Amino acid sequence: AGDAQISTGARGQWSSRWVFFLAATGSAVGLGNIWKFPYITGENGGGAFVMVYLACILVIGIPLLMLEVMIGRRGRANPEGAIGVVAAQAGASRHWRALGTMAVLTGFLILSFYTLIAGWAVAYVPDALLGRFAGLTGESSSALFGALLADPLKLIAYGTLVLLATLLIVAFGVHKGLERSLRFLMPGLFILLLVLVGYAATTGHFAAAVHFLFDVDFSKLTGQSVLVALGHSFFTLSLASGAMMVYGSYLPAGTSIAKTSIMVAVADTAVALLAGLAIFPLVFANGLEPGSGPGLIFVTLPIAFGQMPLGALVGALFFVMLAIAALTSAISLSEPTIAWLTERFGLSRLKAVLLSGVALWILGLGSVFSFNHWAEFTVFGKNFFDALDYLTANLMMPIGGLLTVLFCGWSLRQATVREGLGVGSTGLFRLWWLIVRFATPLGIAIVFLRSLELL
Ligand code: PHE
Ligand code: NA
Structure with missing residues (x-):
């Protein structure tokens, strides 16, 4: 069993804890950290938003990450199947499986626009090489980006390229390739971000950026901002989308889920904060x-x-x-759907990939046109892309996460979860269990009530 086969449809395993850590970090670190975190922080006023986001990672994200990996490993199946197995073992209702189905759908919907944004990054590679960044000002840089968004054919071409790369990897499987590329990618990305932060420090606006990111003024925080922070903590850790569950389903027994989850969350948070420190001085x-x-x-x-x-x-x-970081996330976004289609409906891996590829491509057109032809076409003030983003990150993910902690905290026995995690009945575990049962669900519920202005 030395070969992990997330690729062949046969249920395999990661070859080591280290490979799982790489894959999970590859899933977590992506556009969410470098593209999304800075812009939603900017939109939601900075410091207080960042504080809420960090609190969500700690109280909600990390416990949930552990639970999802645990469910995957115990269930050894796609998200729907895994929850079904765990529920059956615990004598809980089989209907909890629907939670897995919703997670698969969430990942699928996100993937439809995720590859497009990754396409923006790819489109910027030739621009960089051809020297088009030389001498850019705030205004001319905005114009360059505006020209990209106004060109649907270009958006489709680059988005399709990323989608094809994702599906190719998922279809033929390169566990080794994934492992090898992650090994240089993660440190490389980290170093480049440090270079950018160093450069940003020379702009003379570094202090303003630090104040913006870390000065906490809760009076600026609306209920909607709190919901966005919660949703992002799910998005950035790849939760409630089947990704971490399906990666957990390939995890060998005996690996410490707690330690690995914390390491993944720390790496993910570090990359997001570095991105913020690189970008806001420039802003x-x-x-x-x-x-x-x-x-x-x-x-x-x-x-x-x-x-x-x-x-x-x-x-x-x-x-x-950035494109490769996005690719490793996109792979993890597609794996739940592929595992679900093959295991639940008996499709071959290739058929599952082709079917989802066509559906994703068509769905992606809606997002492409949100940035140009259909920009004015809005529902509740949101165009197609905004609506999809809001639906997945701010509604489906928090609701899915809430149901997952309720399932684990109230429908499974403490001993089941403890065994699933492979830990002893220590004081630390009992504290964690209290957090899972009370603090995490309450935290999510409070954010929802705040966003509806009911609190
Ligand atoms: N966590 C990824 C990011 O921050 C996005 C993602 C979400 C990946 C859900 C998988 C599942 O870019
Ligand atoms: Na992330």
């Missing part, structure tokens, strides 16, 4: 708006690359790495 130095939305990194970073020595190369390298 302030170039007179840009922190709340300018999804284009934030695509407008700010090219300005920096255009000014630094070897910027064309560093810029190209950065966007290549």
Whole structure:
């Protein structure tokens, strides 16, 4: 069993705890950290939002990450099947399986736009190499990005490229390739981010950025912002989407789920904070708006690359790495659907990949046109892309997470969960169990009530 086969449809295992850590970190670290975290932090006023996000990671995200991996490992199946197995073993209702189905759907919907955003990063690689970042100002950089969004064919071409790469990897499987690329990618991305933070420190606006990110003023925080912070803590840790459950289902017995989960969460949070420290000094130095939305990194970073020595190369390298980080997340977003289609409906792995590929491509068109032709077509003030993002991150993920902690905390026995995690009945475990039963569900419920202005 030396070969992990997330690729062949046969249920295999990761070859070691280290490989699982790499795969889970590869899933967690992605566009959520470098693209989404900075722009939603900008839109939601900074410090207080960051505080709530960090609290959500700690009280809700980490416990849930452990539970999802545990369910996957105990159930050894796709999310729906795994929850079914665990529920049956515990004598709980089989209907909990629907939670797994919802997770699969959530991951699928996210993937439909995730590959498109990754396509933006790929599109910026030739721009960087051709020297188009040289001498960019806030205004001309905004114009460059605006031109990309206004070009649906280009968006479709690059998005399709990323989708094809994802499905190719998932279809033919390169556990070894995944492992090898992650081994240089993660440190490489980290180092490049440090370089960017170093550069950002020379803009003279570093202090303003630190104040923006870490000065906490709760009076600025709306109920909606709190919901966005909660939703992002799920999104960034790849929760409630089947990804971590399905990766857990390939985890060998005997690996410490608790330790690995905490390591994944720390790595993920570190990358997000570094991205914030790299981007906001540039925002302030170039007179840009922190709340300018999804284009934030695509407008700010090219300005920096255009000014630094070897910027064309560093810029190209950065966007290549961002695309690969996104690719490893996209792989984990598609695996739940593929495992579900093969195990639940008996499709071959290839058929499952083709079927979901076509569906994802068509669904993706809705997001493509949200940035140009259909930009004015909105429901509740949201275009198709915004609506999909809101539905998945702010509704489906928190609801799925809430139901998962309720399932584990109230429908499974303490001993079952403890065995599943493979830990002793220590004081630490009992504290954690109290958090899972009370603090986590209450935390999610409070955020929902706040967002509905009921609290
Ligand atoms: N965690 C990934 C990111 O931050 C996105 C993701 C969500 C991946 C859900 C898998 C499942 O970019
Ligand atoms: Na993340």
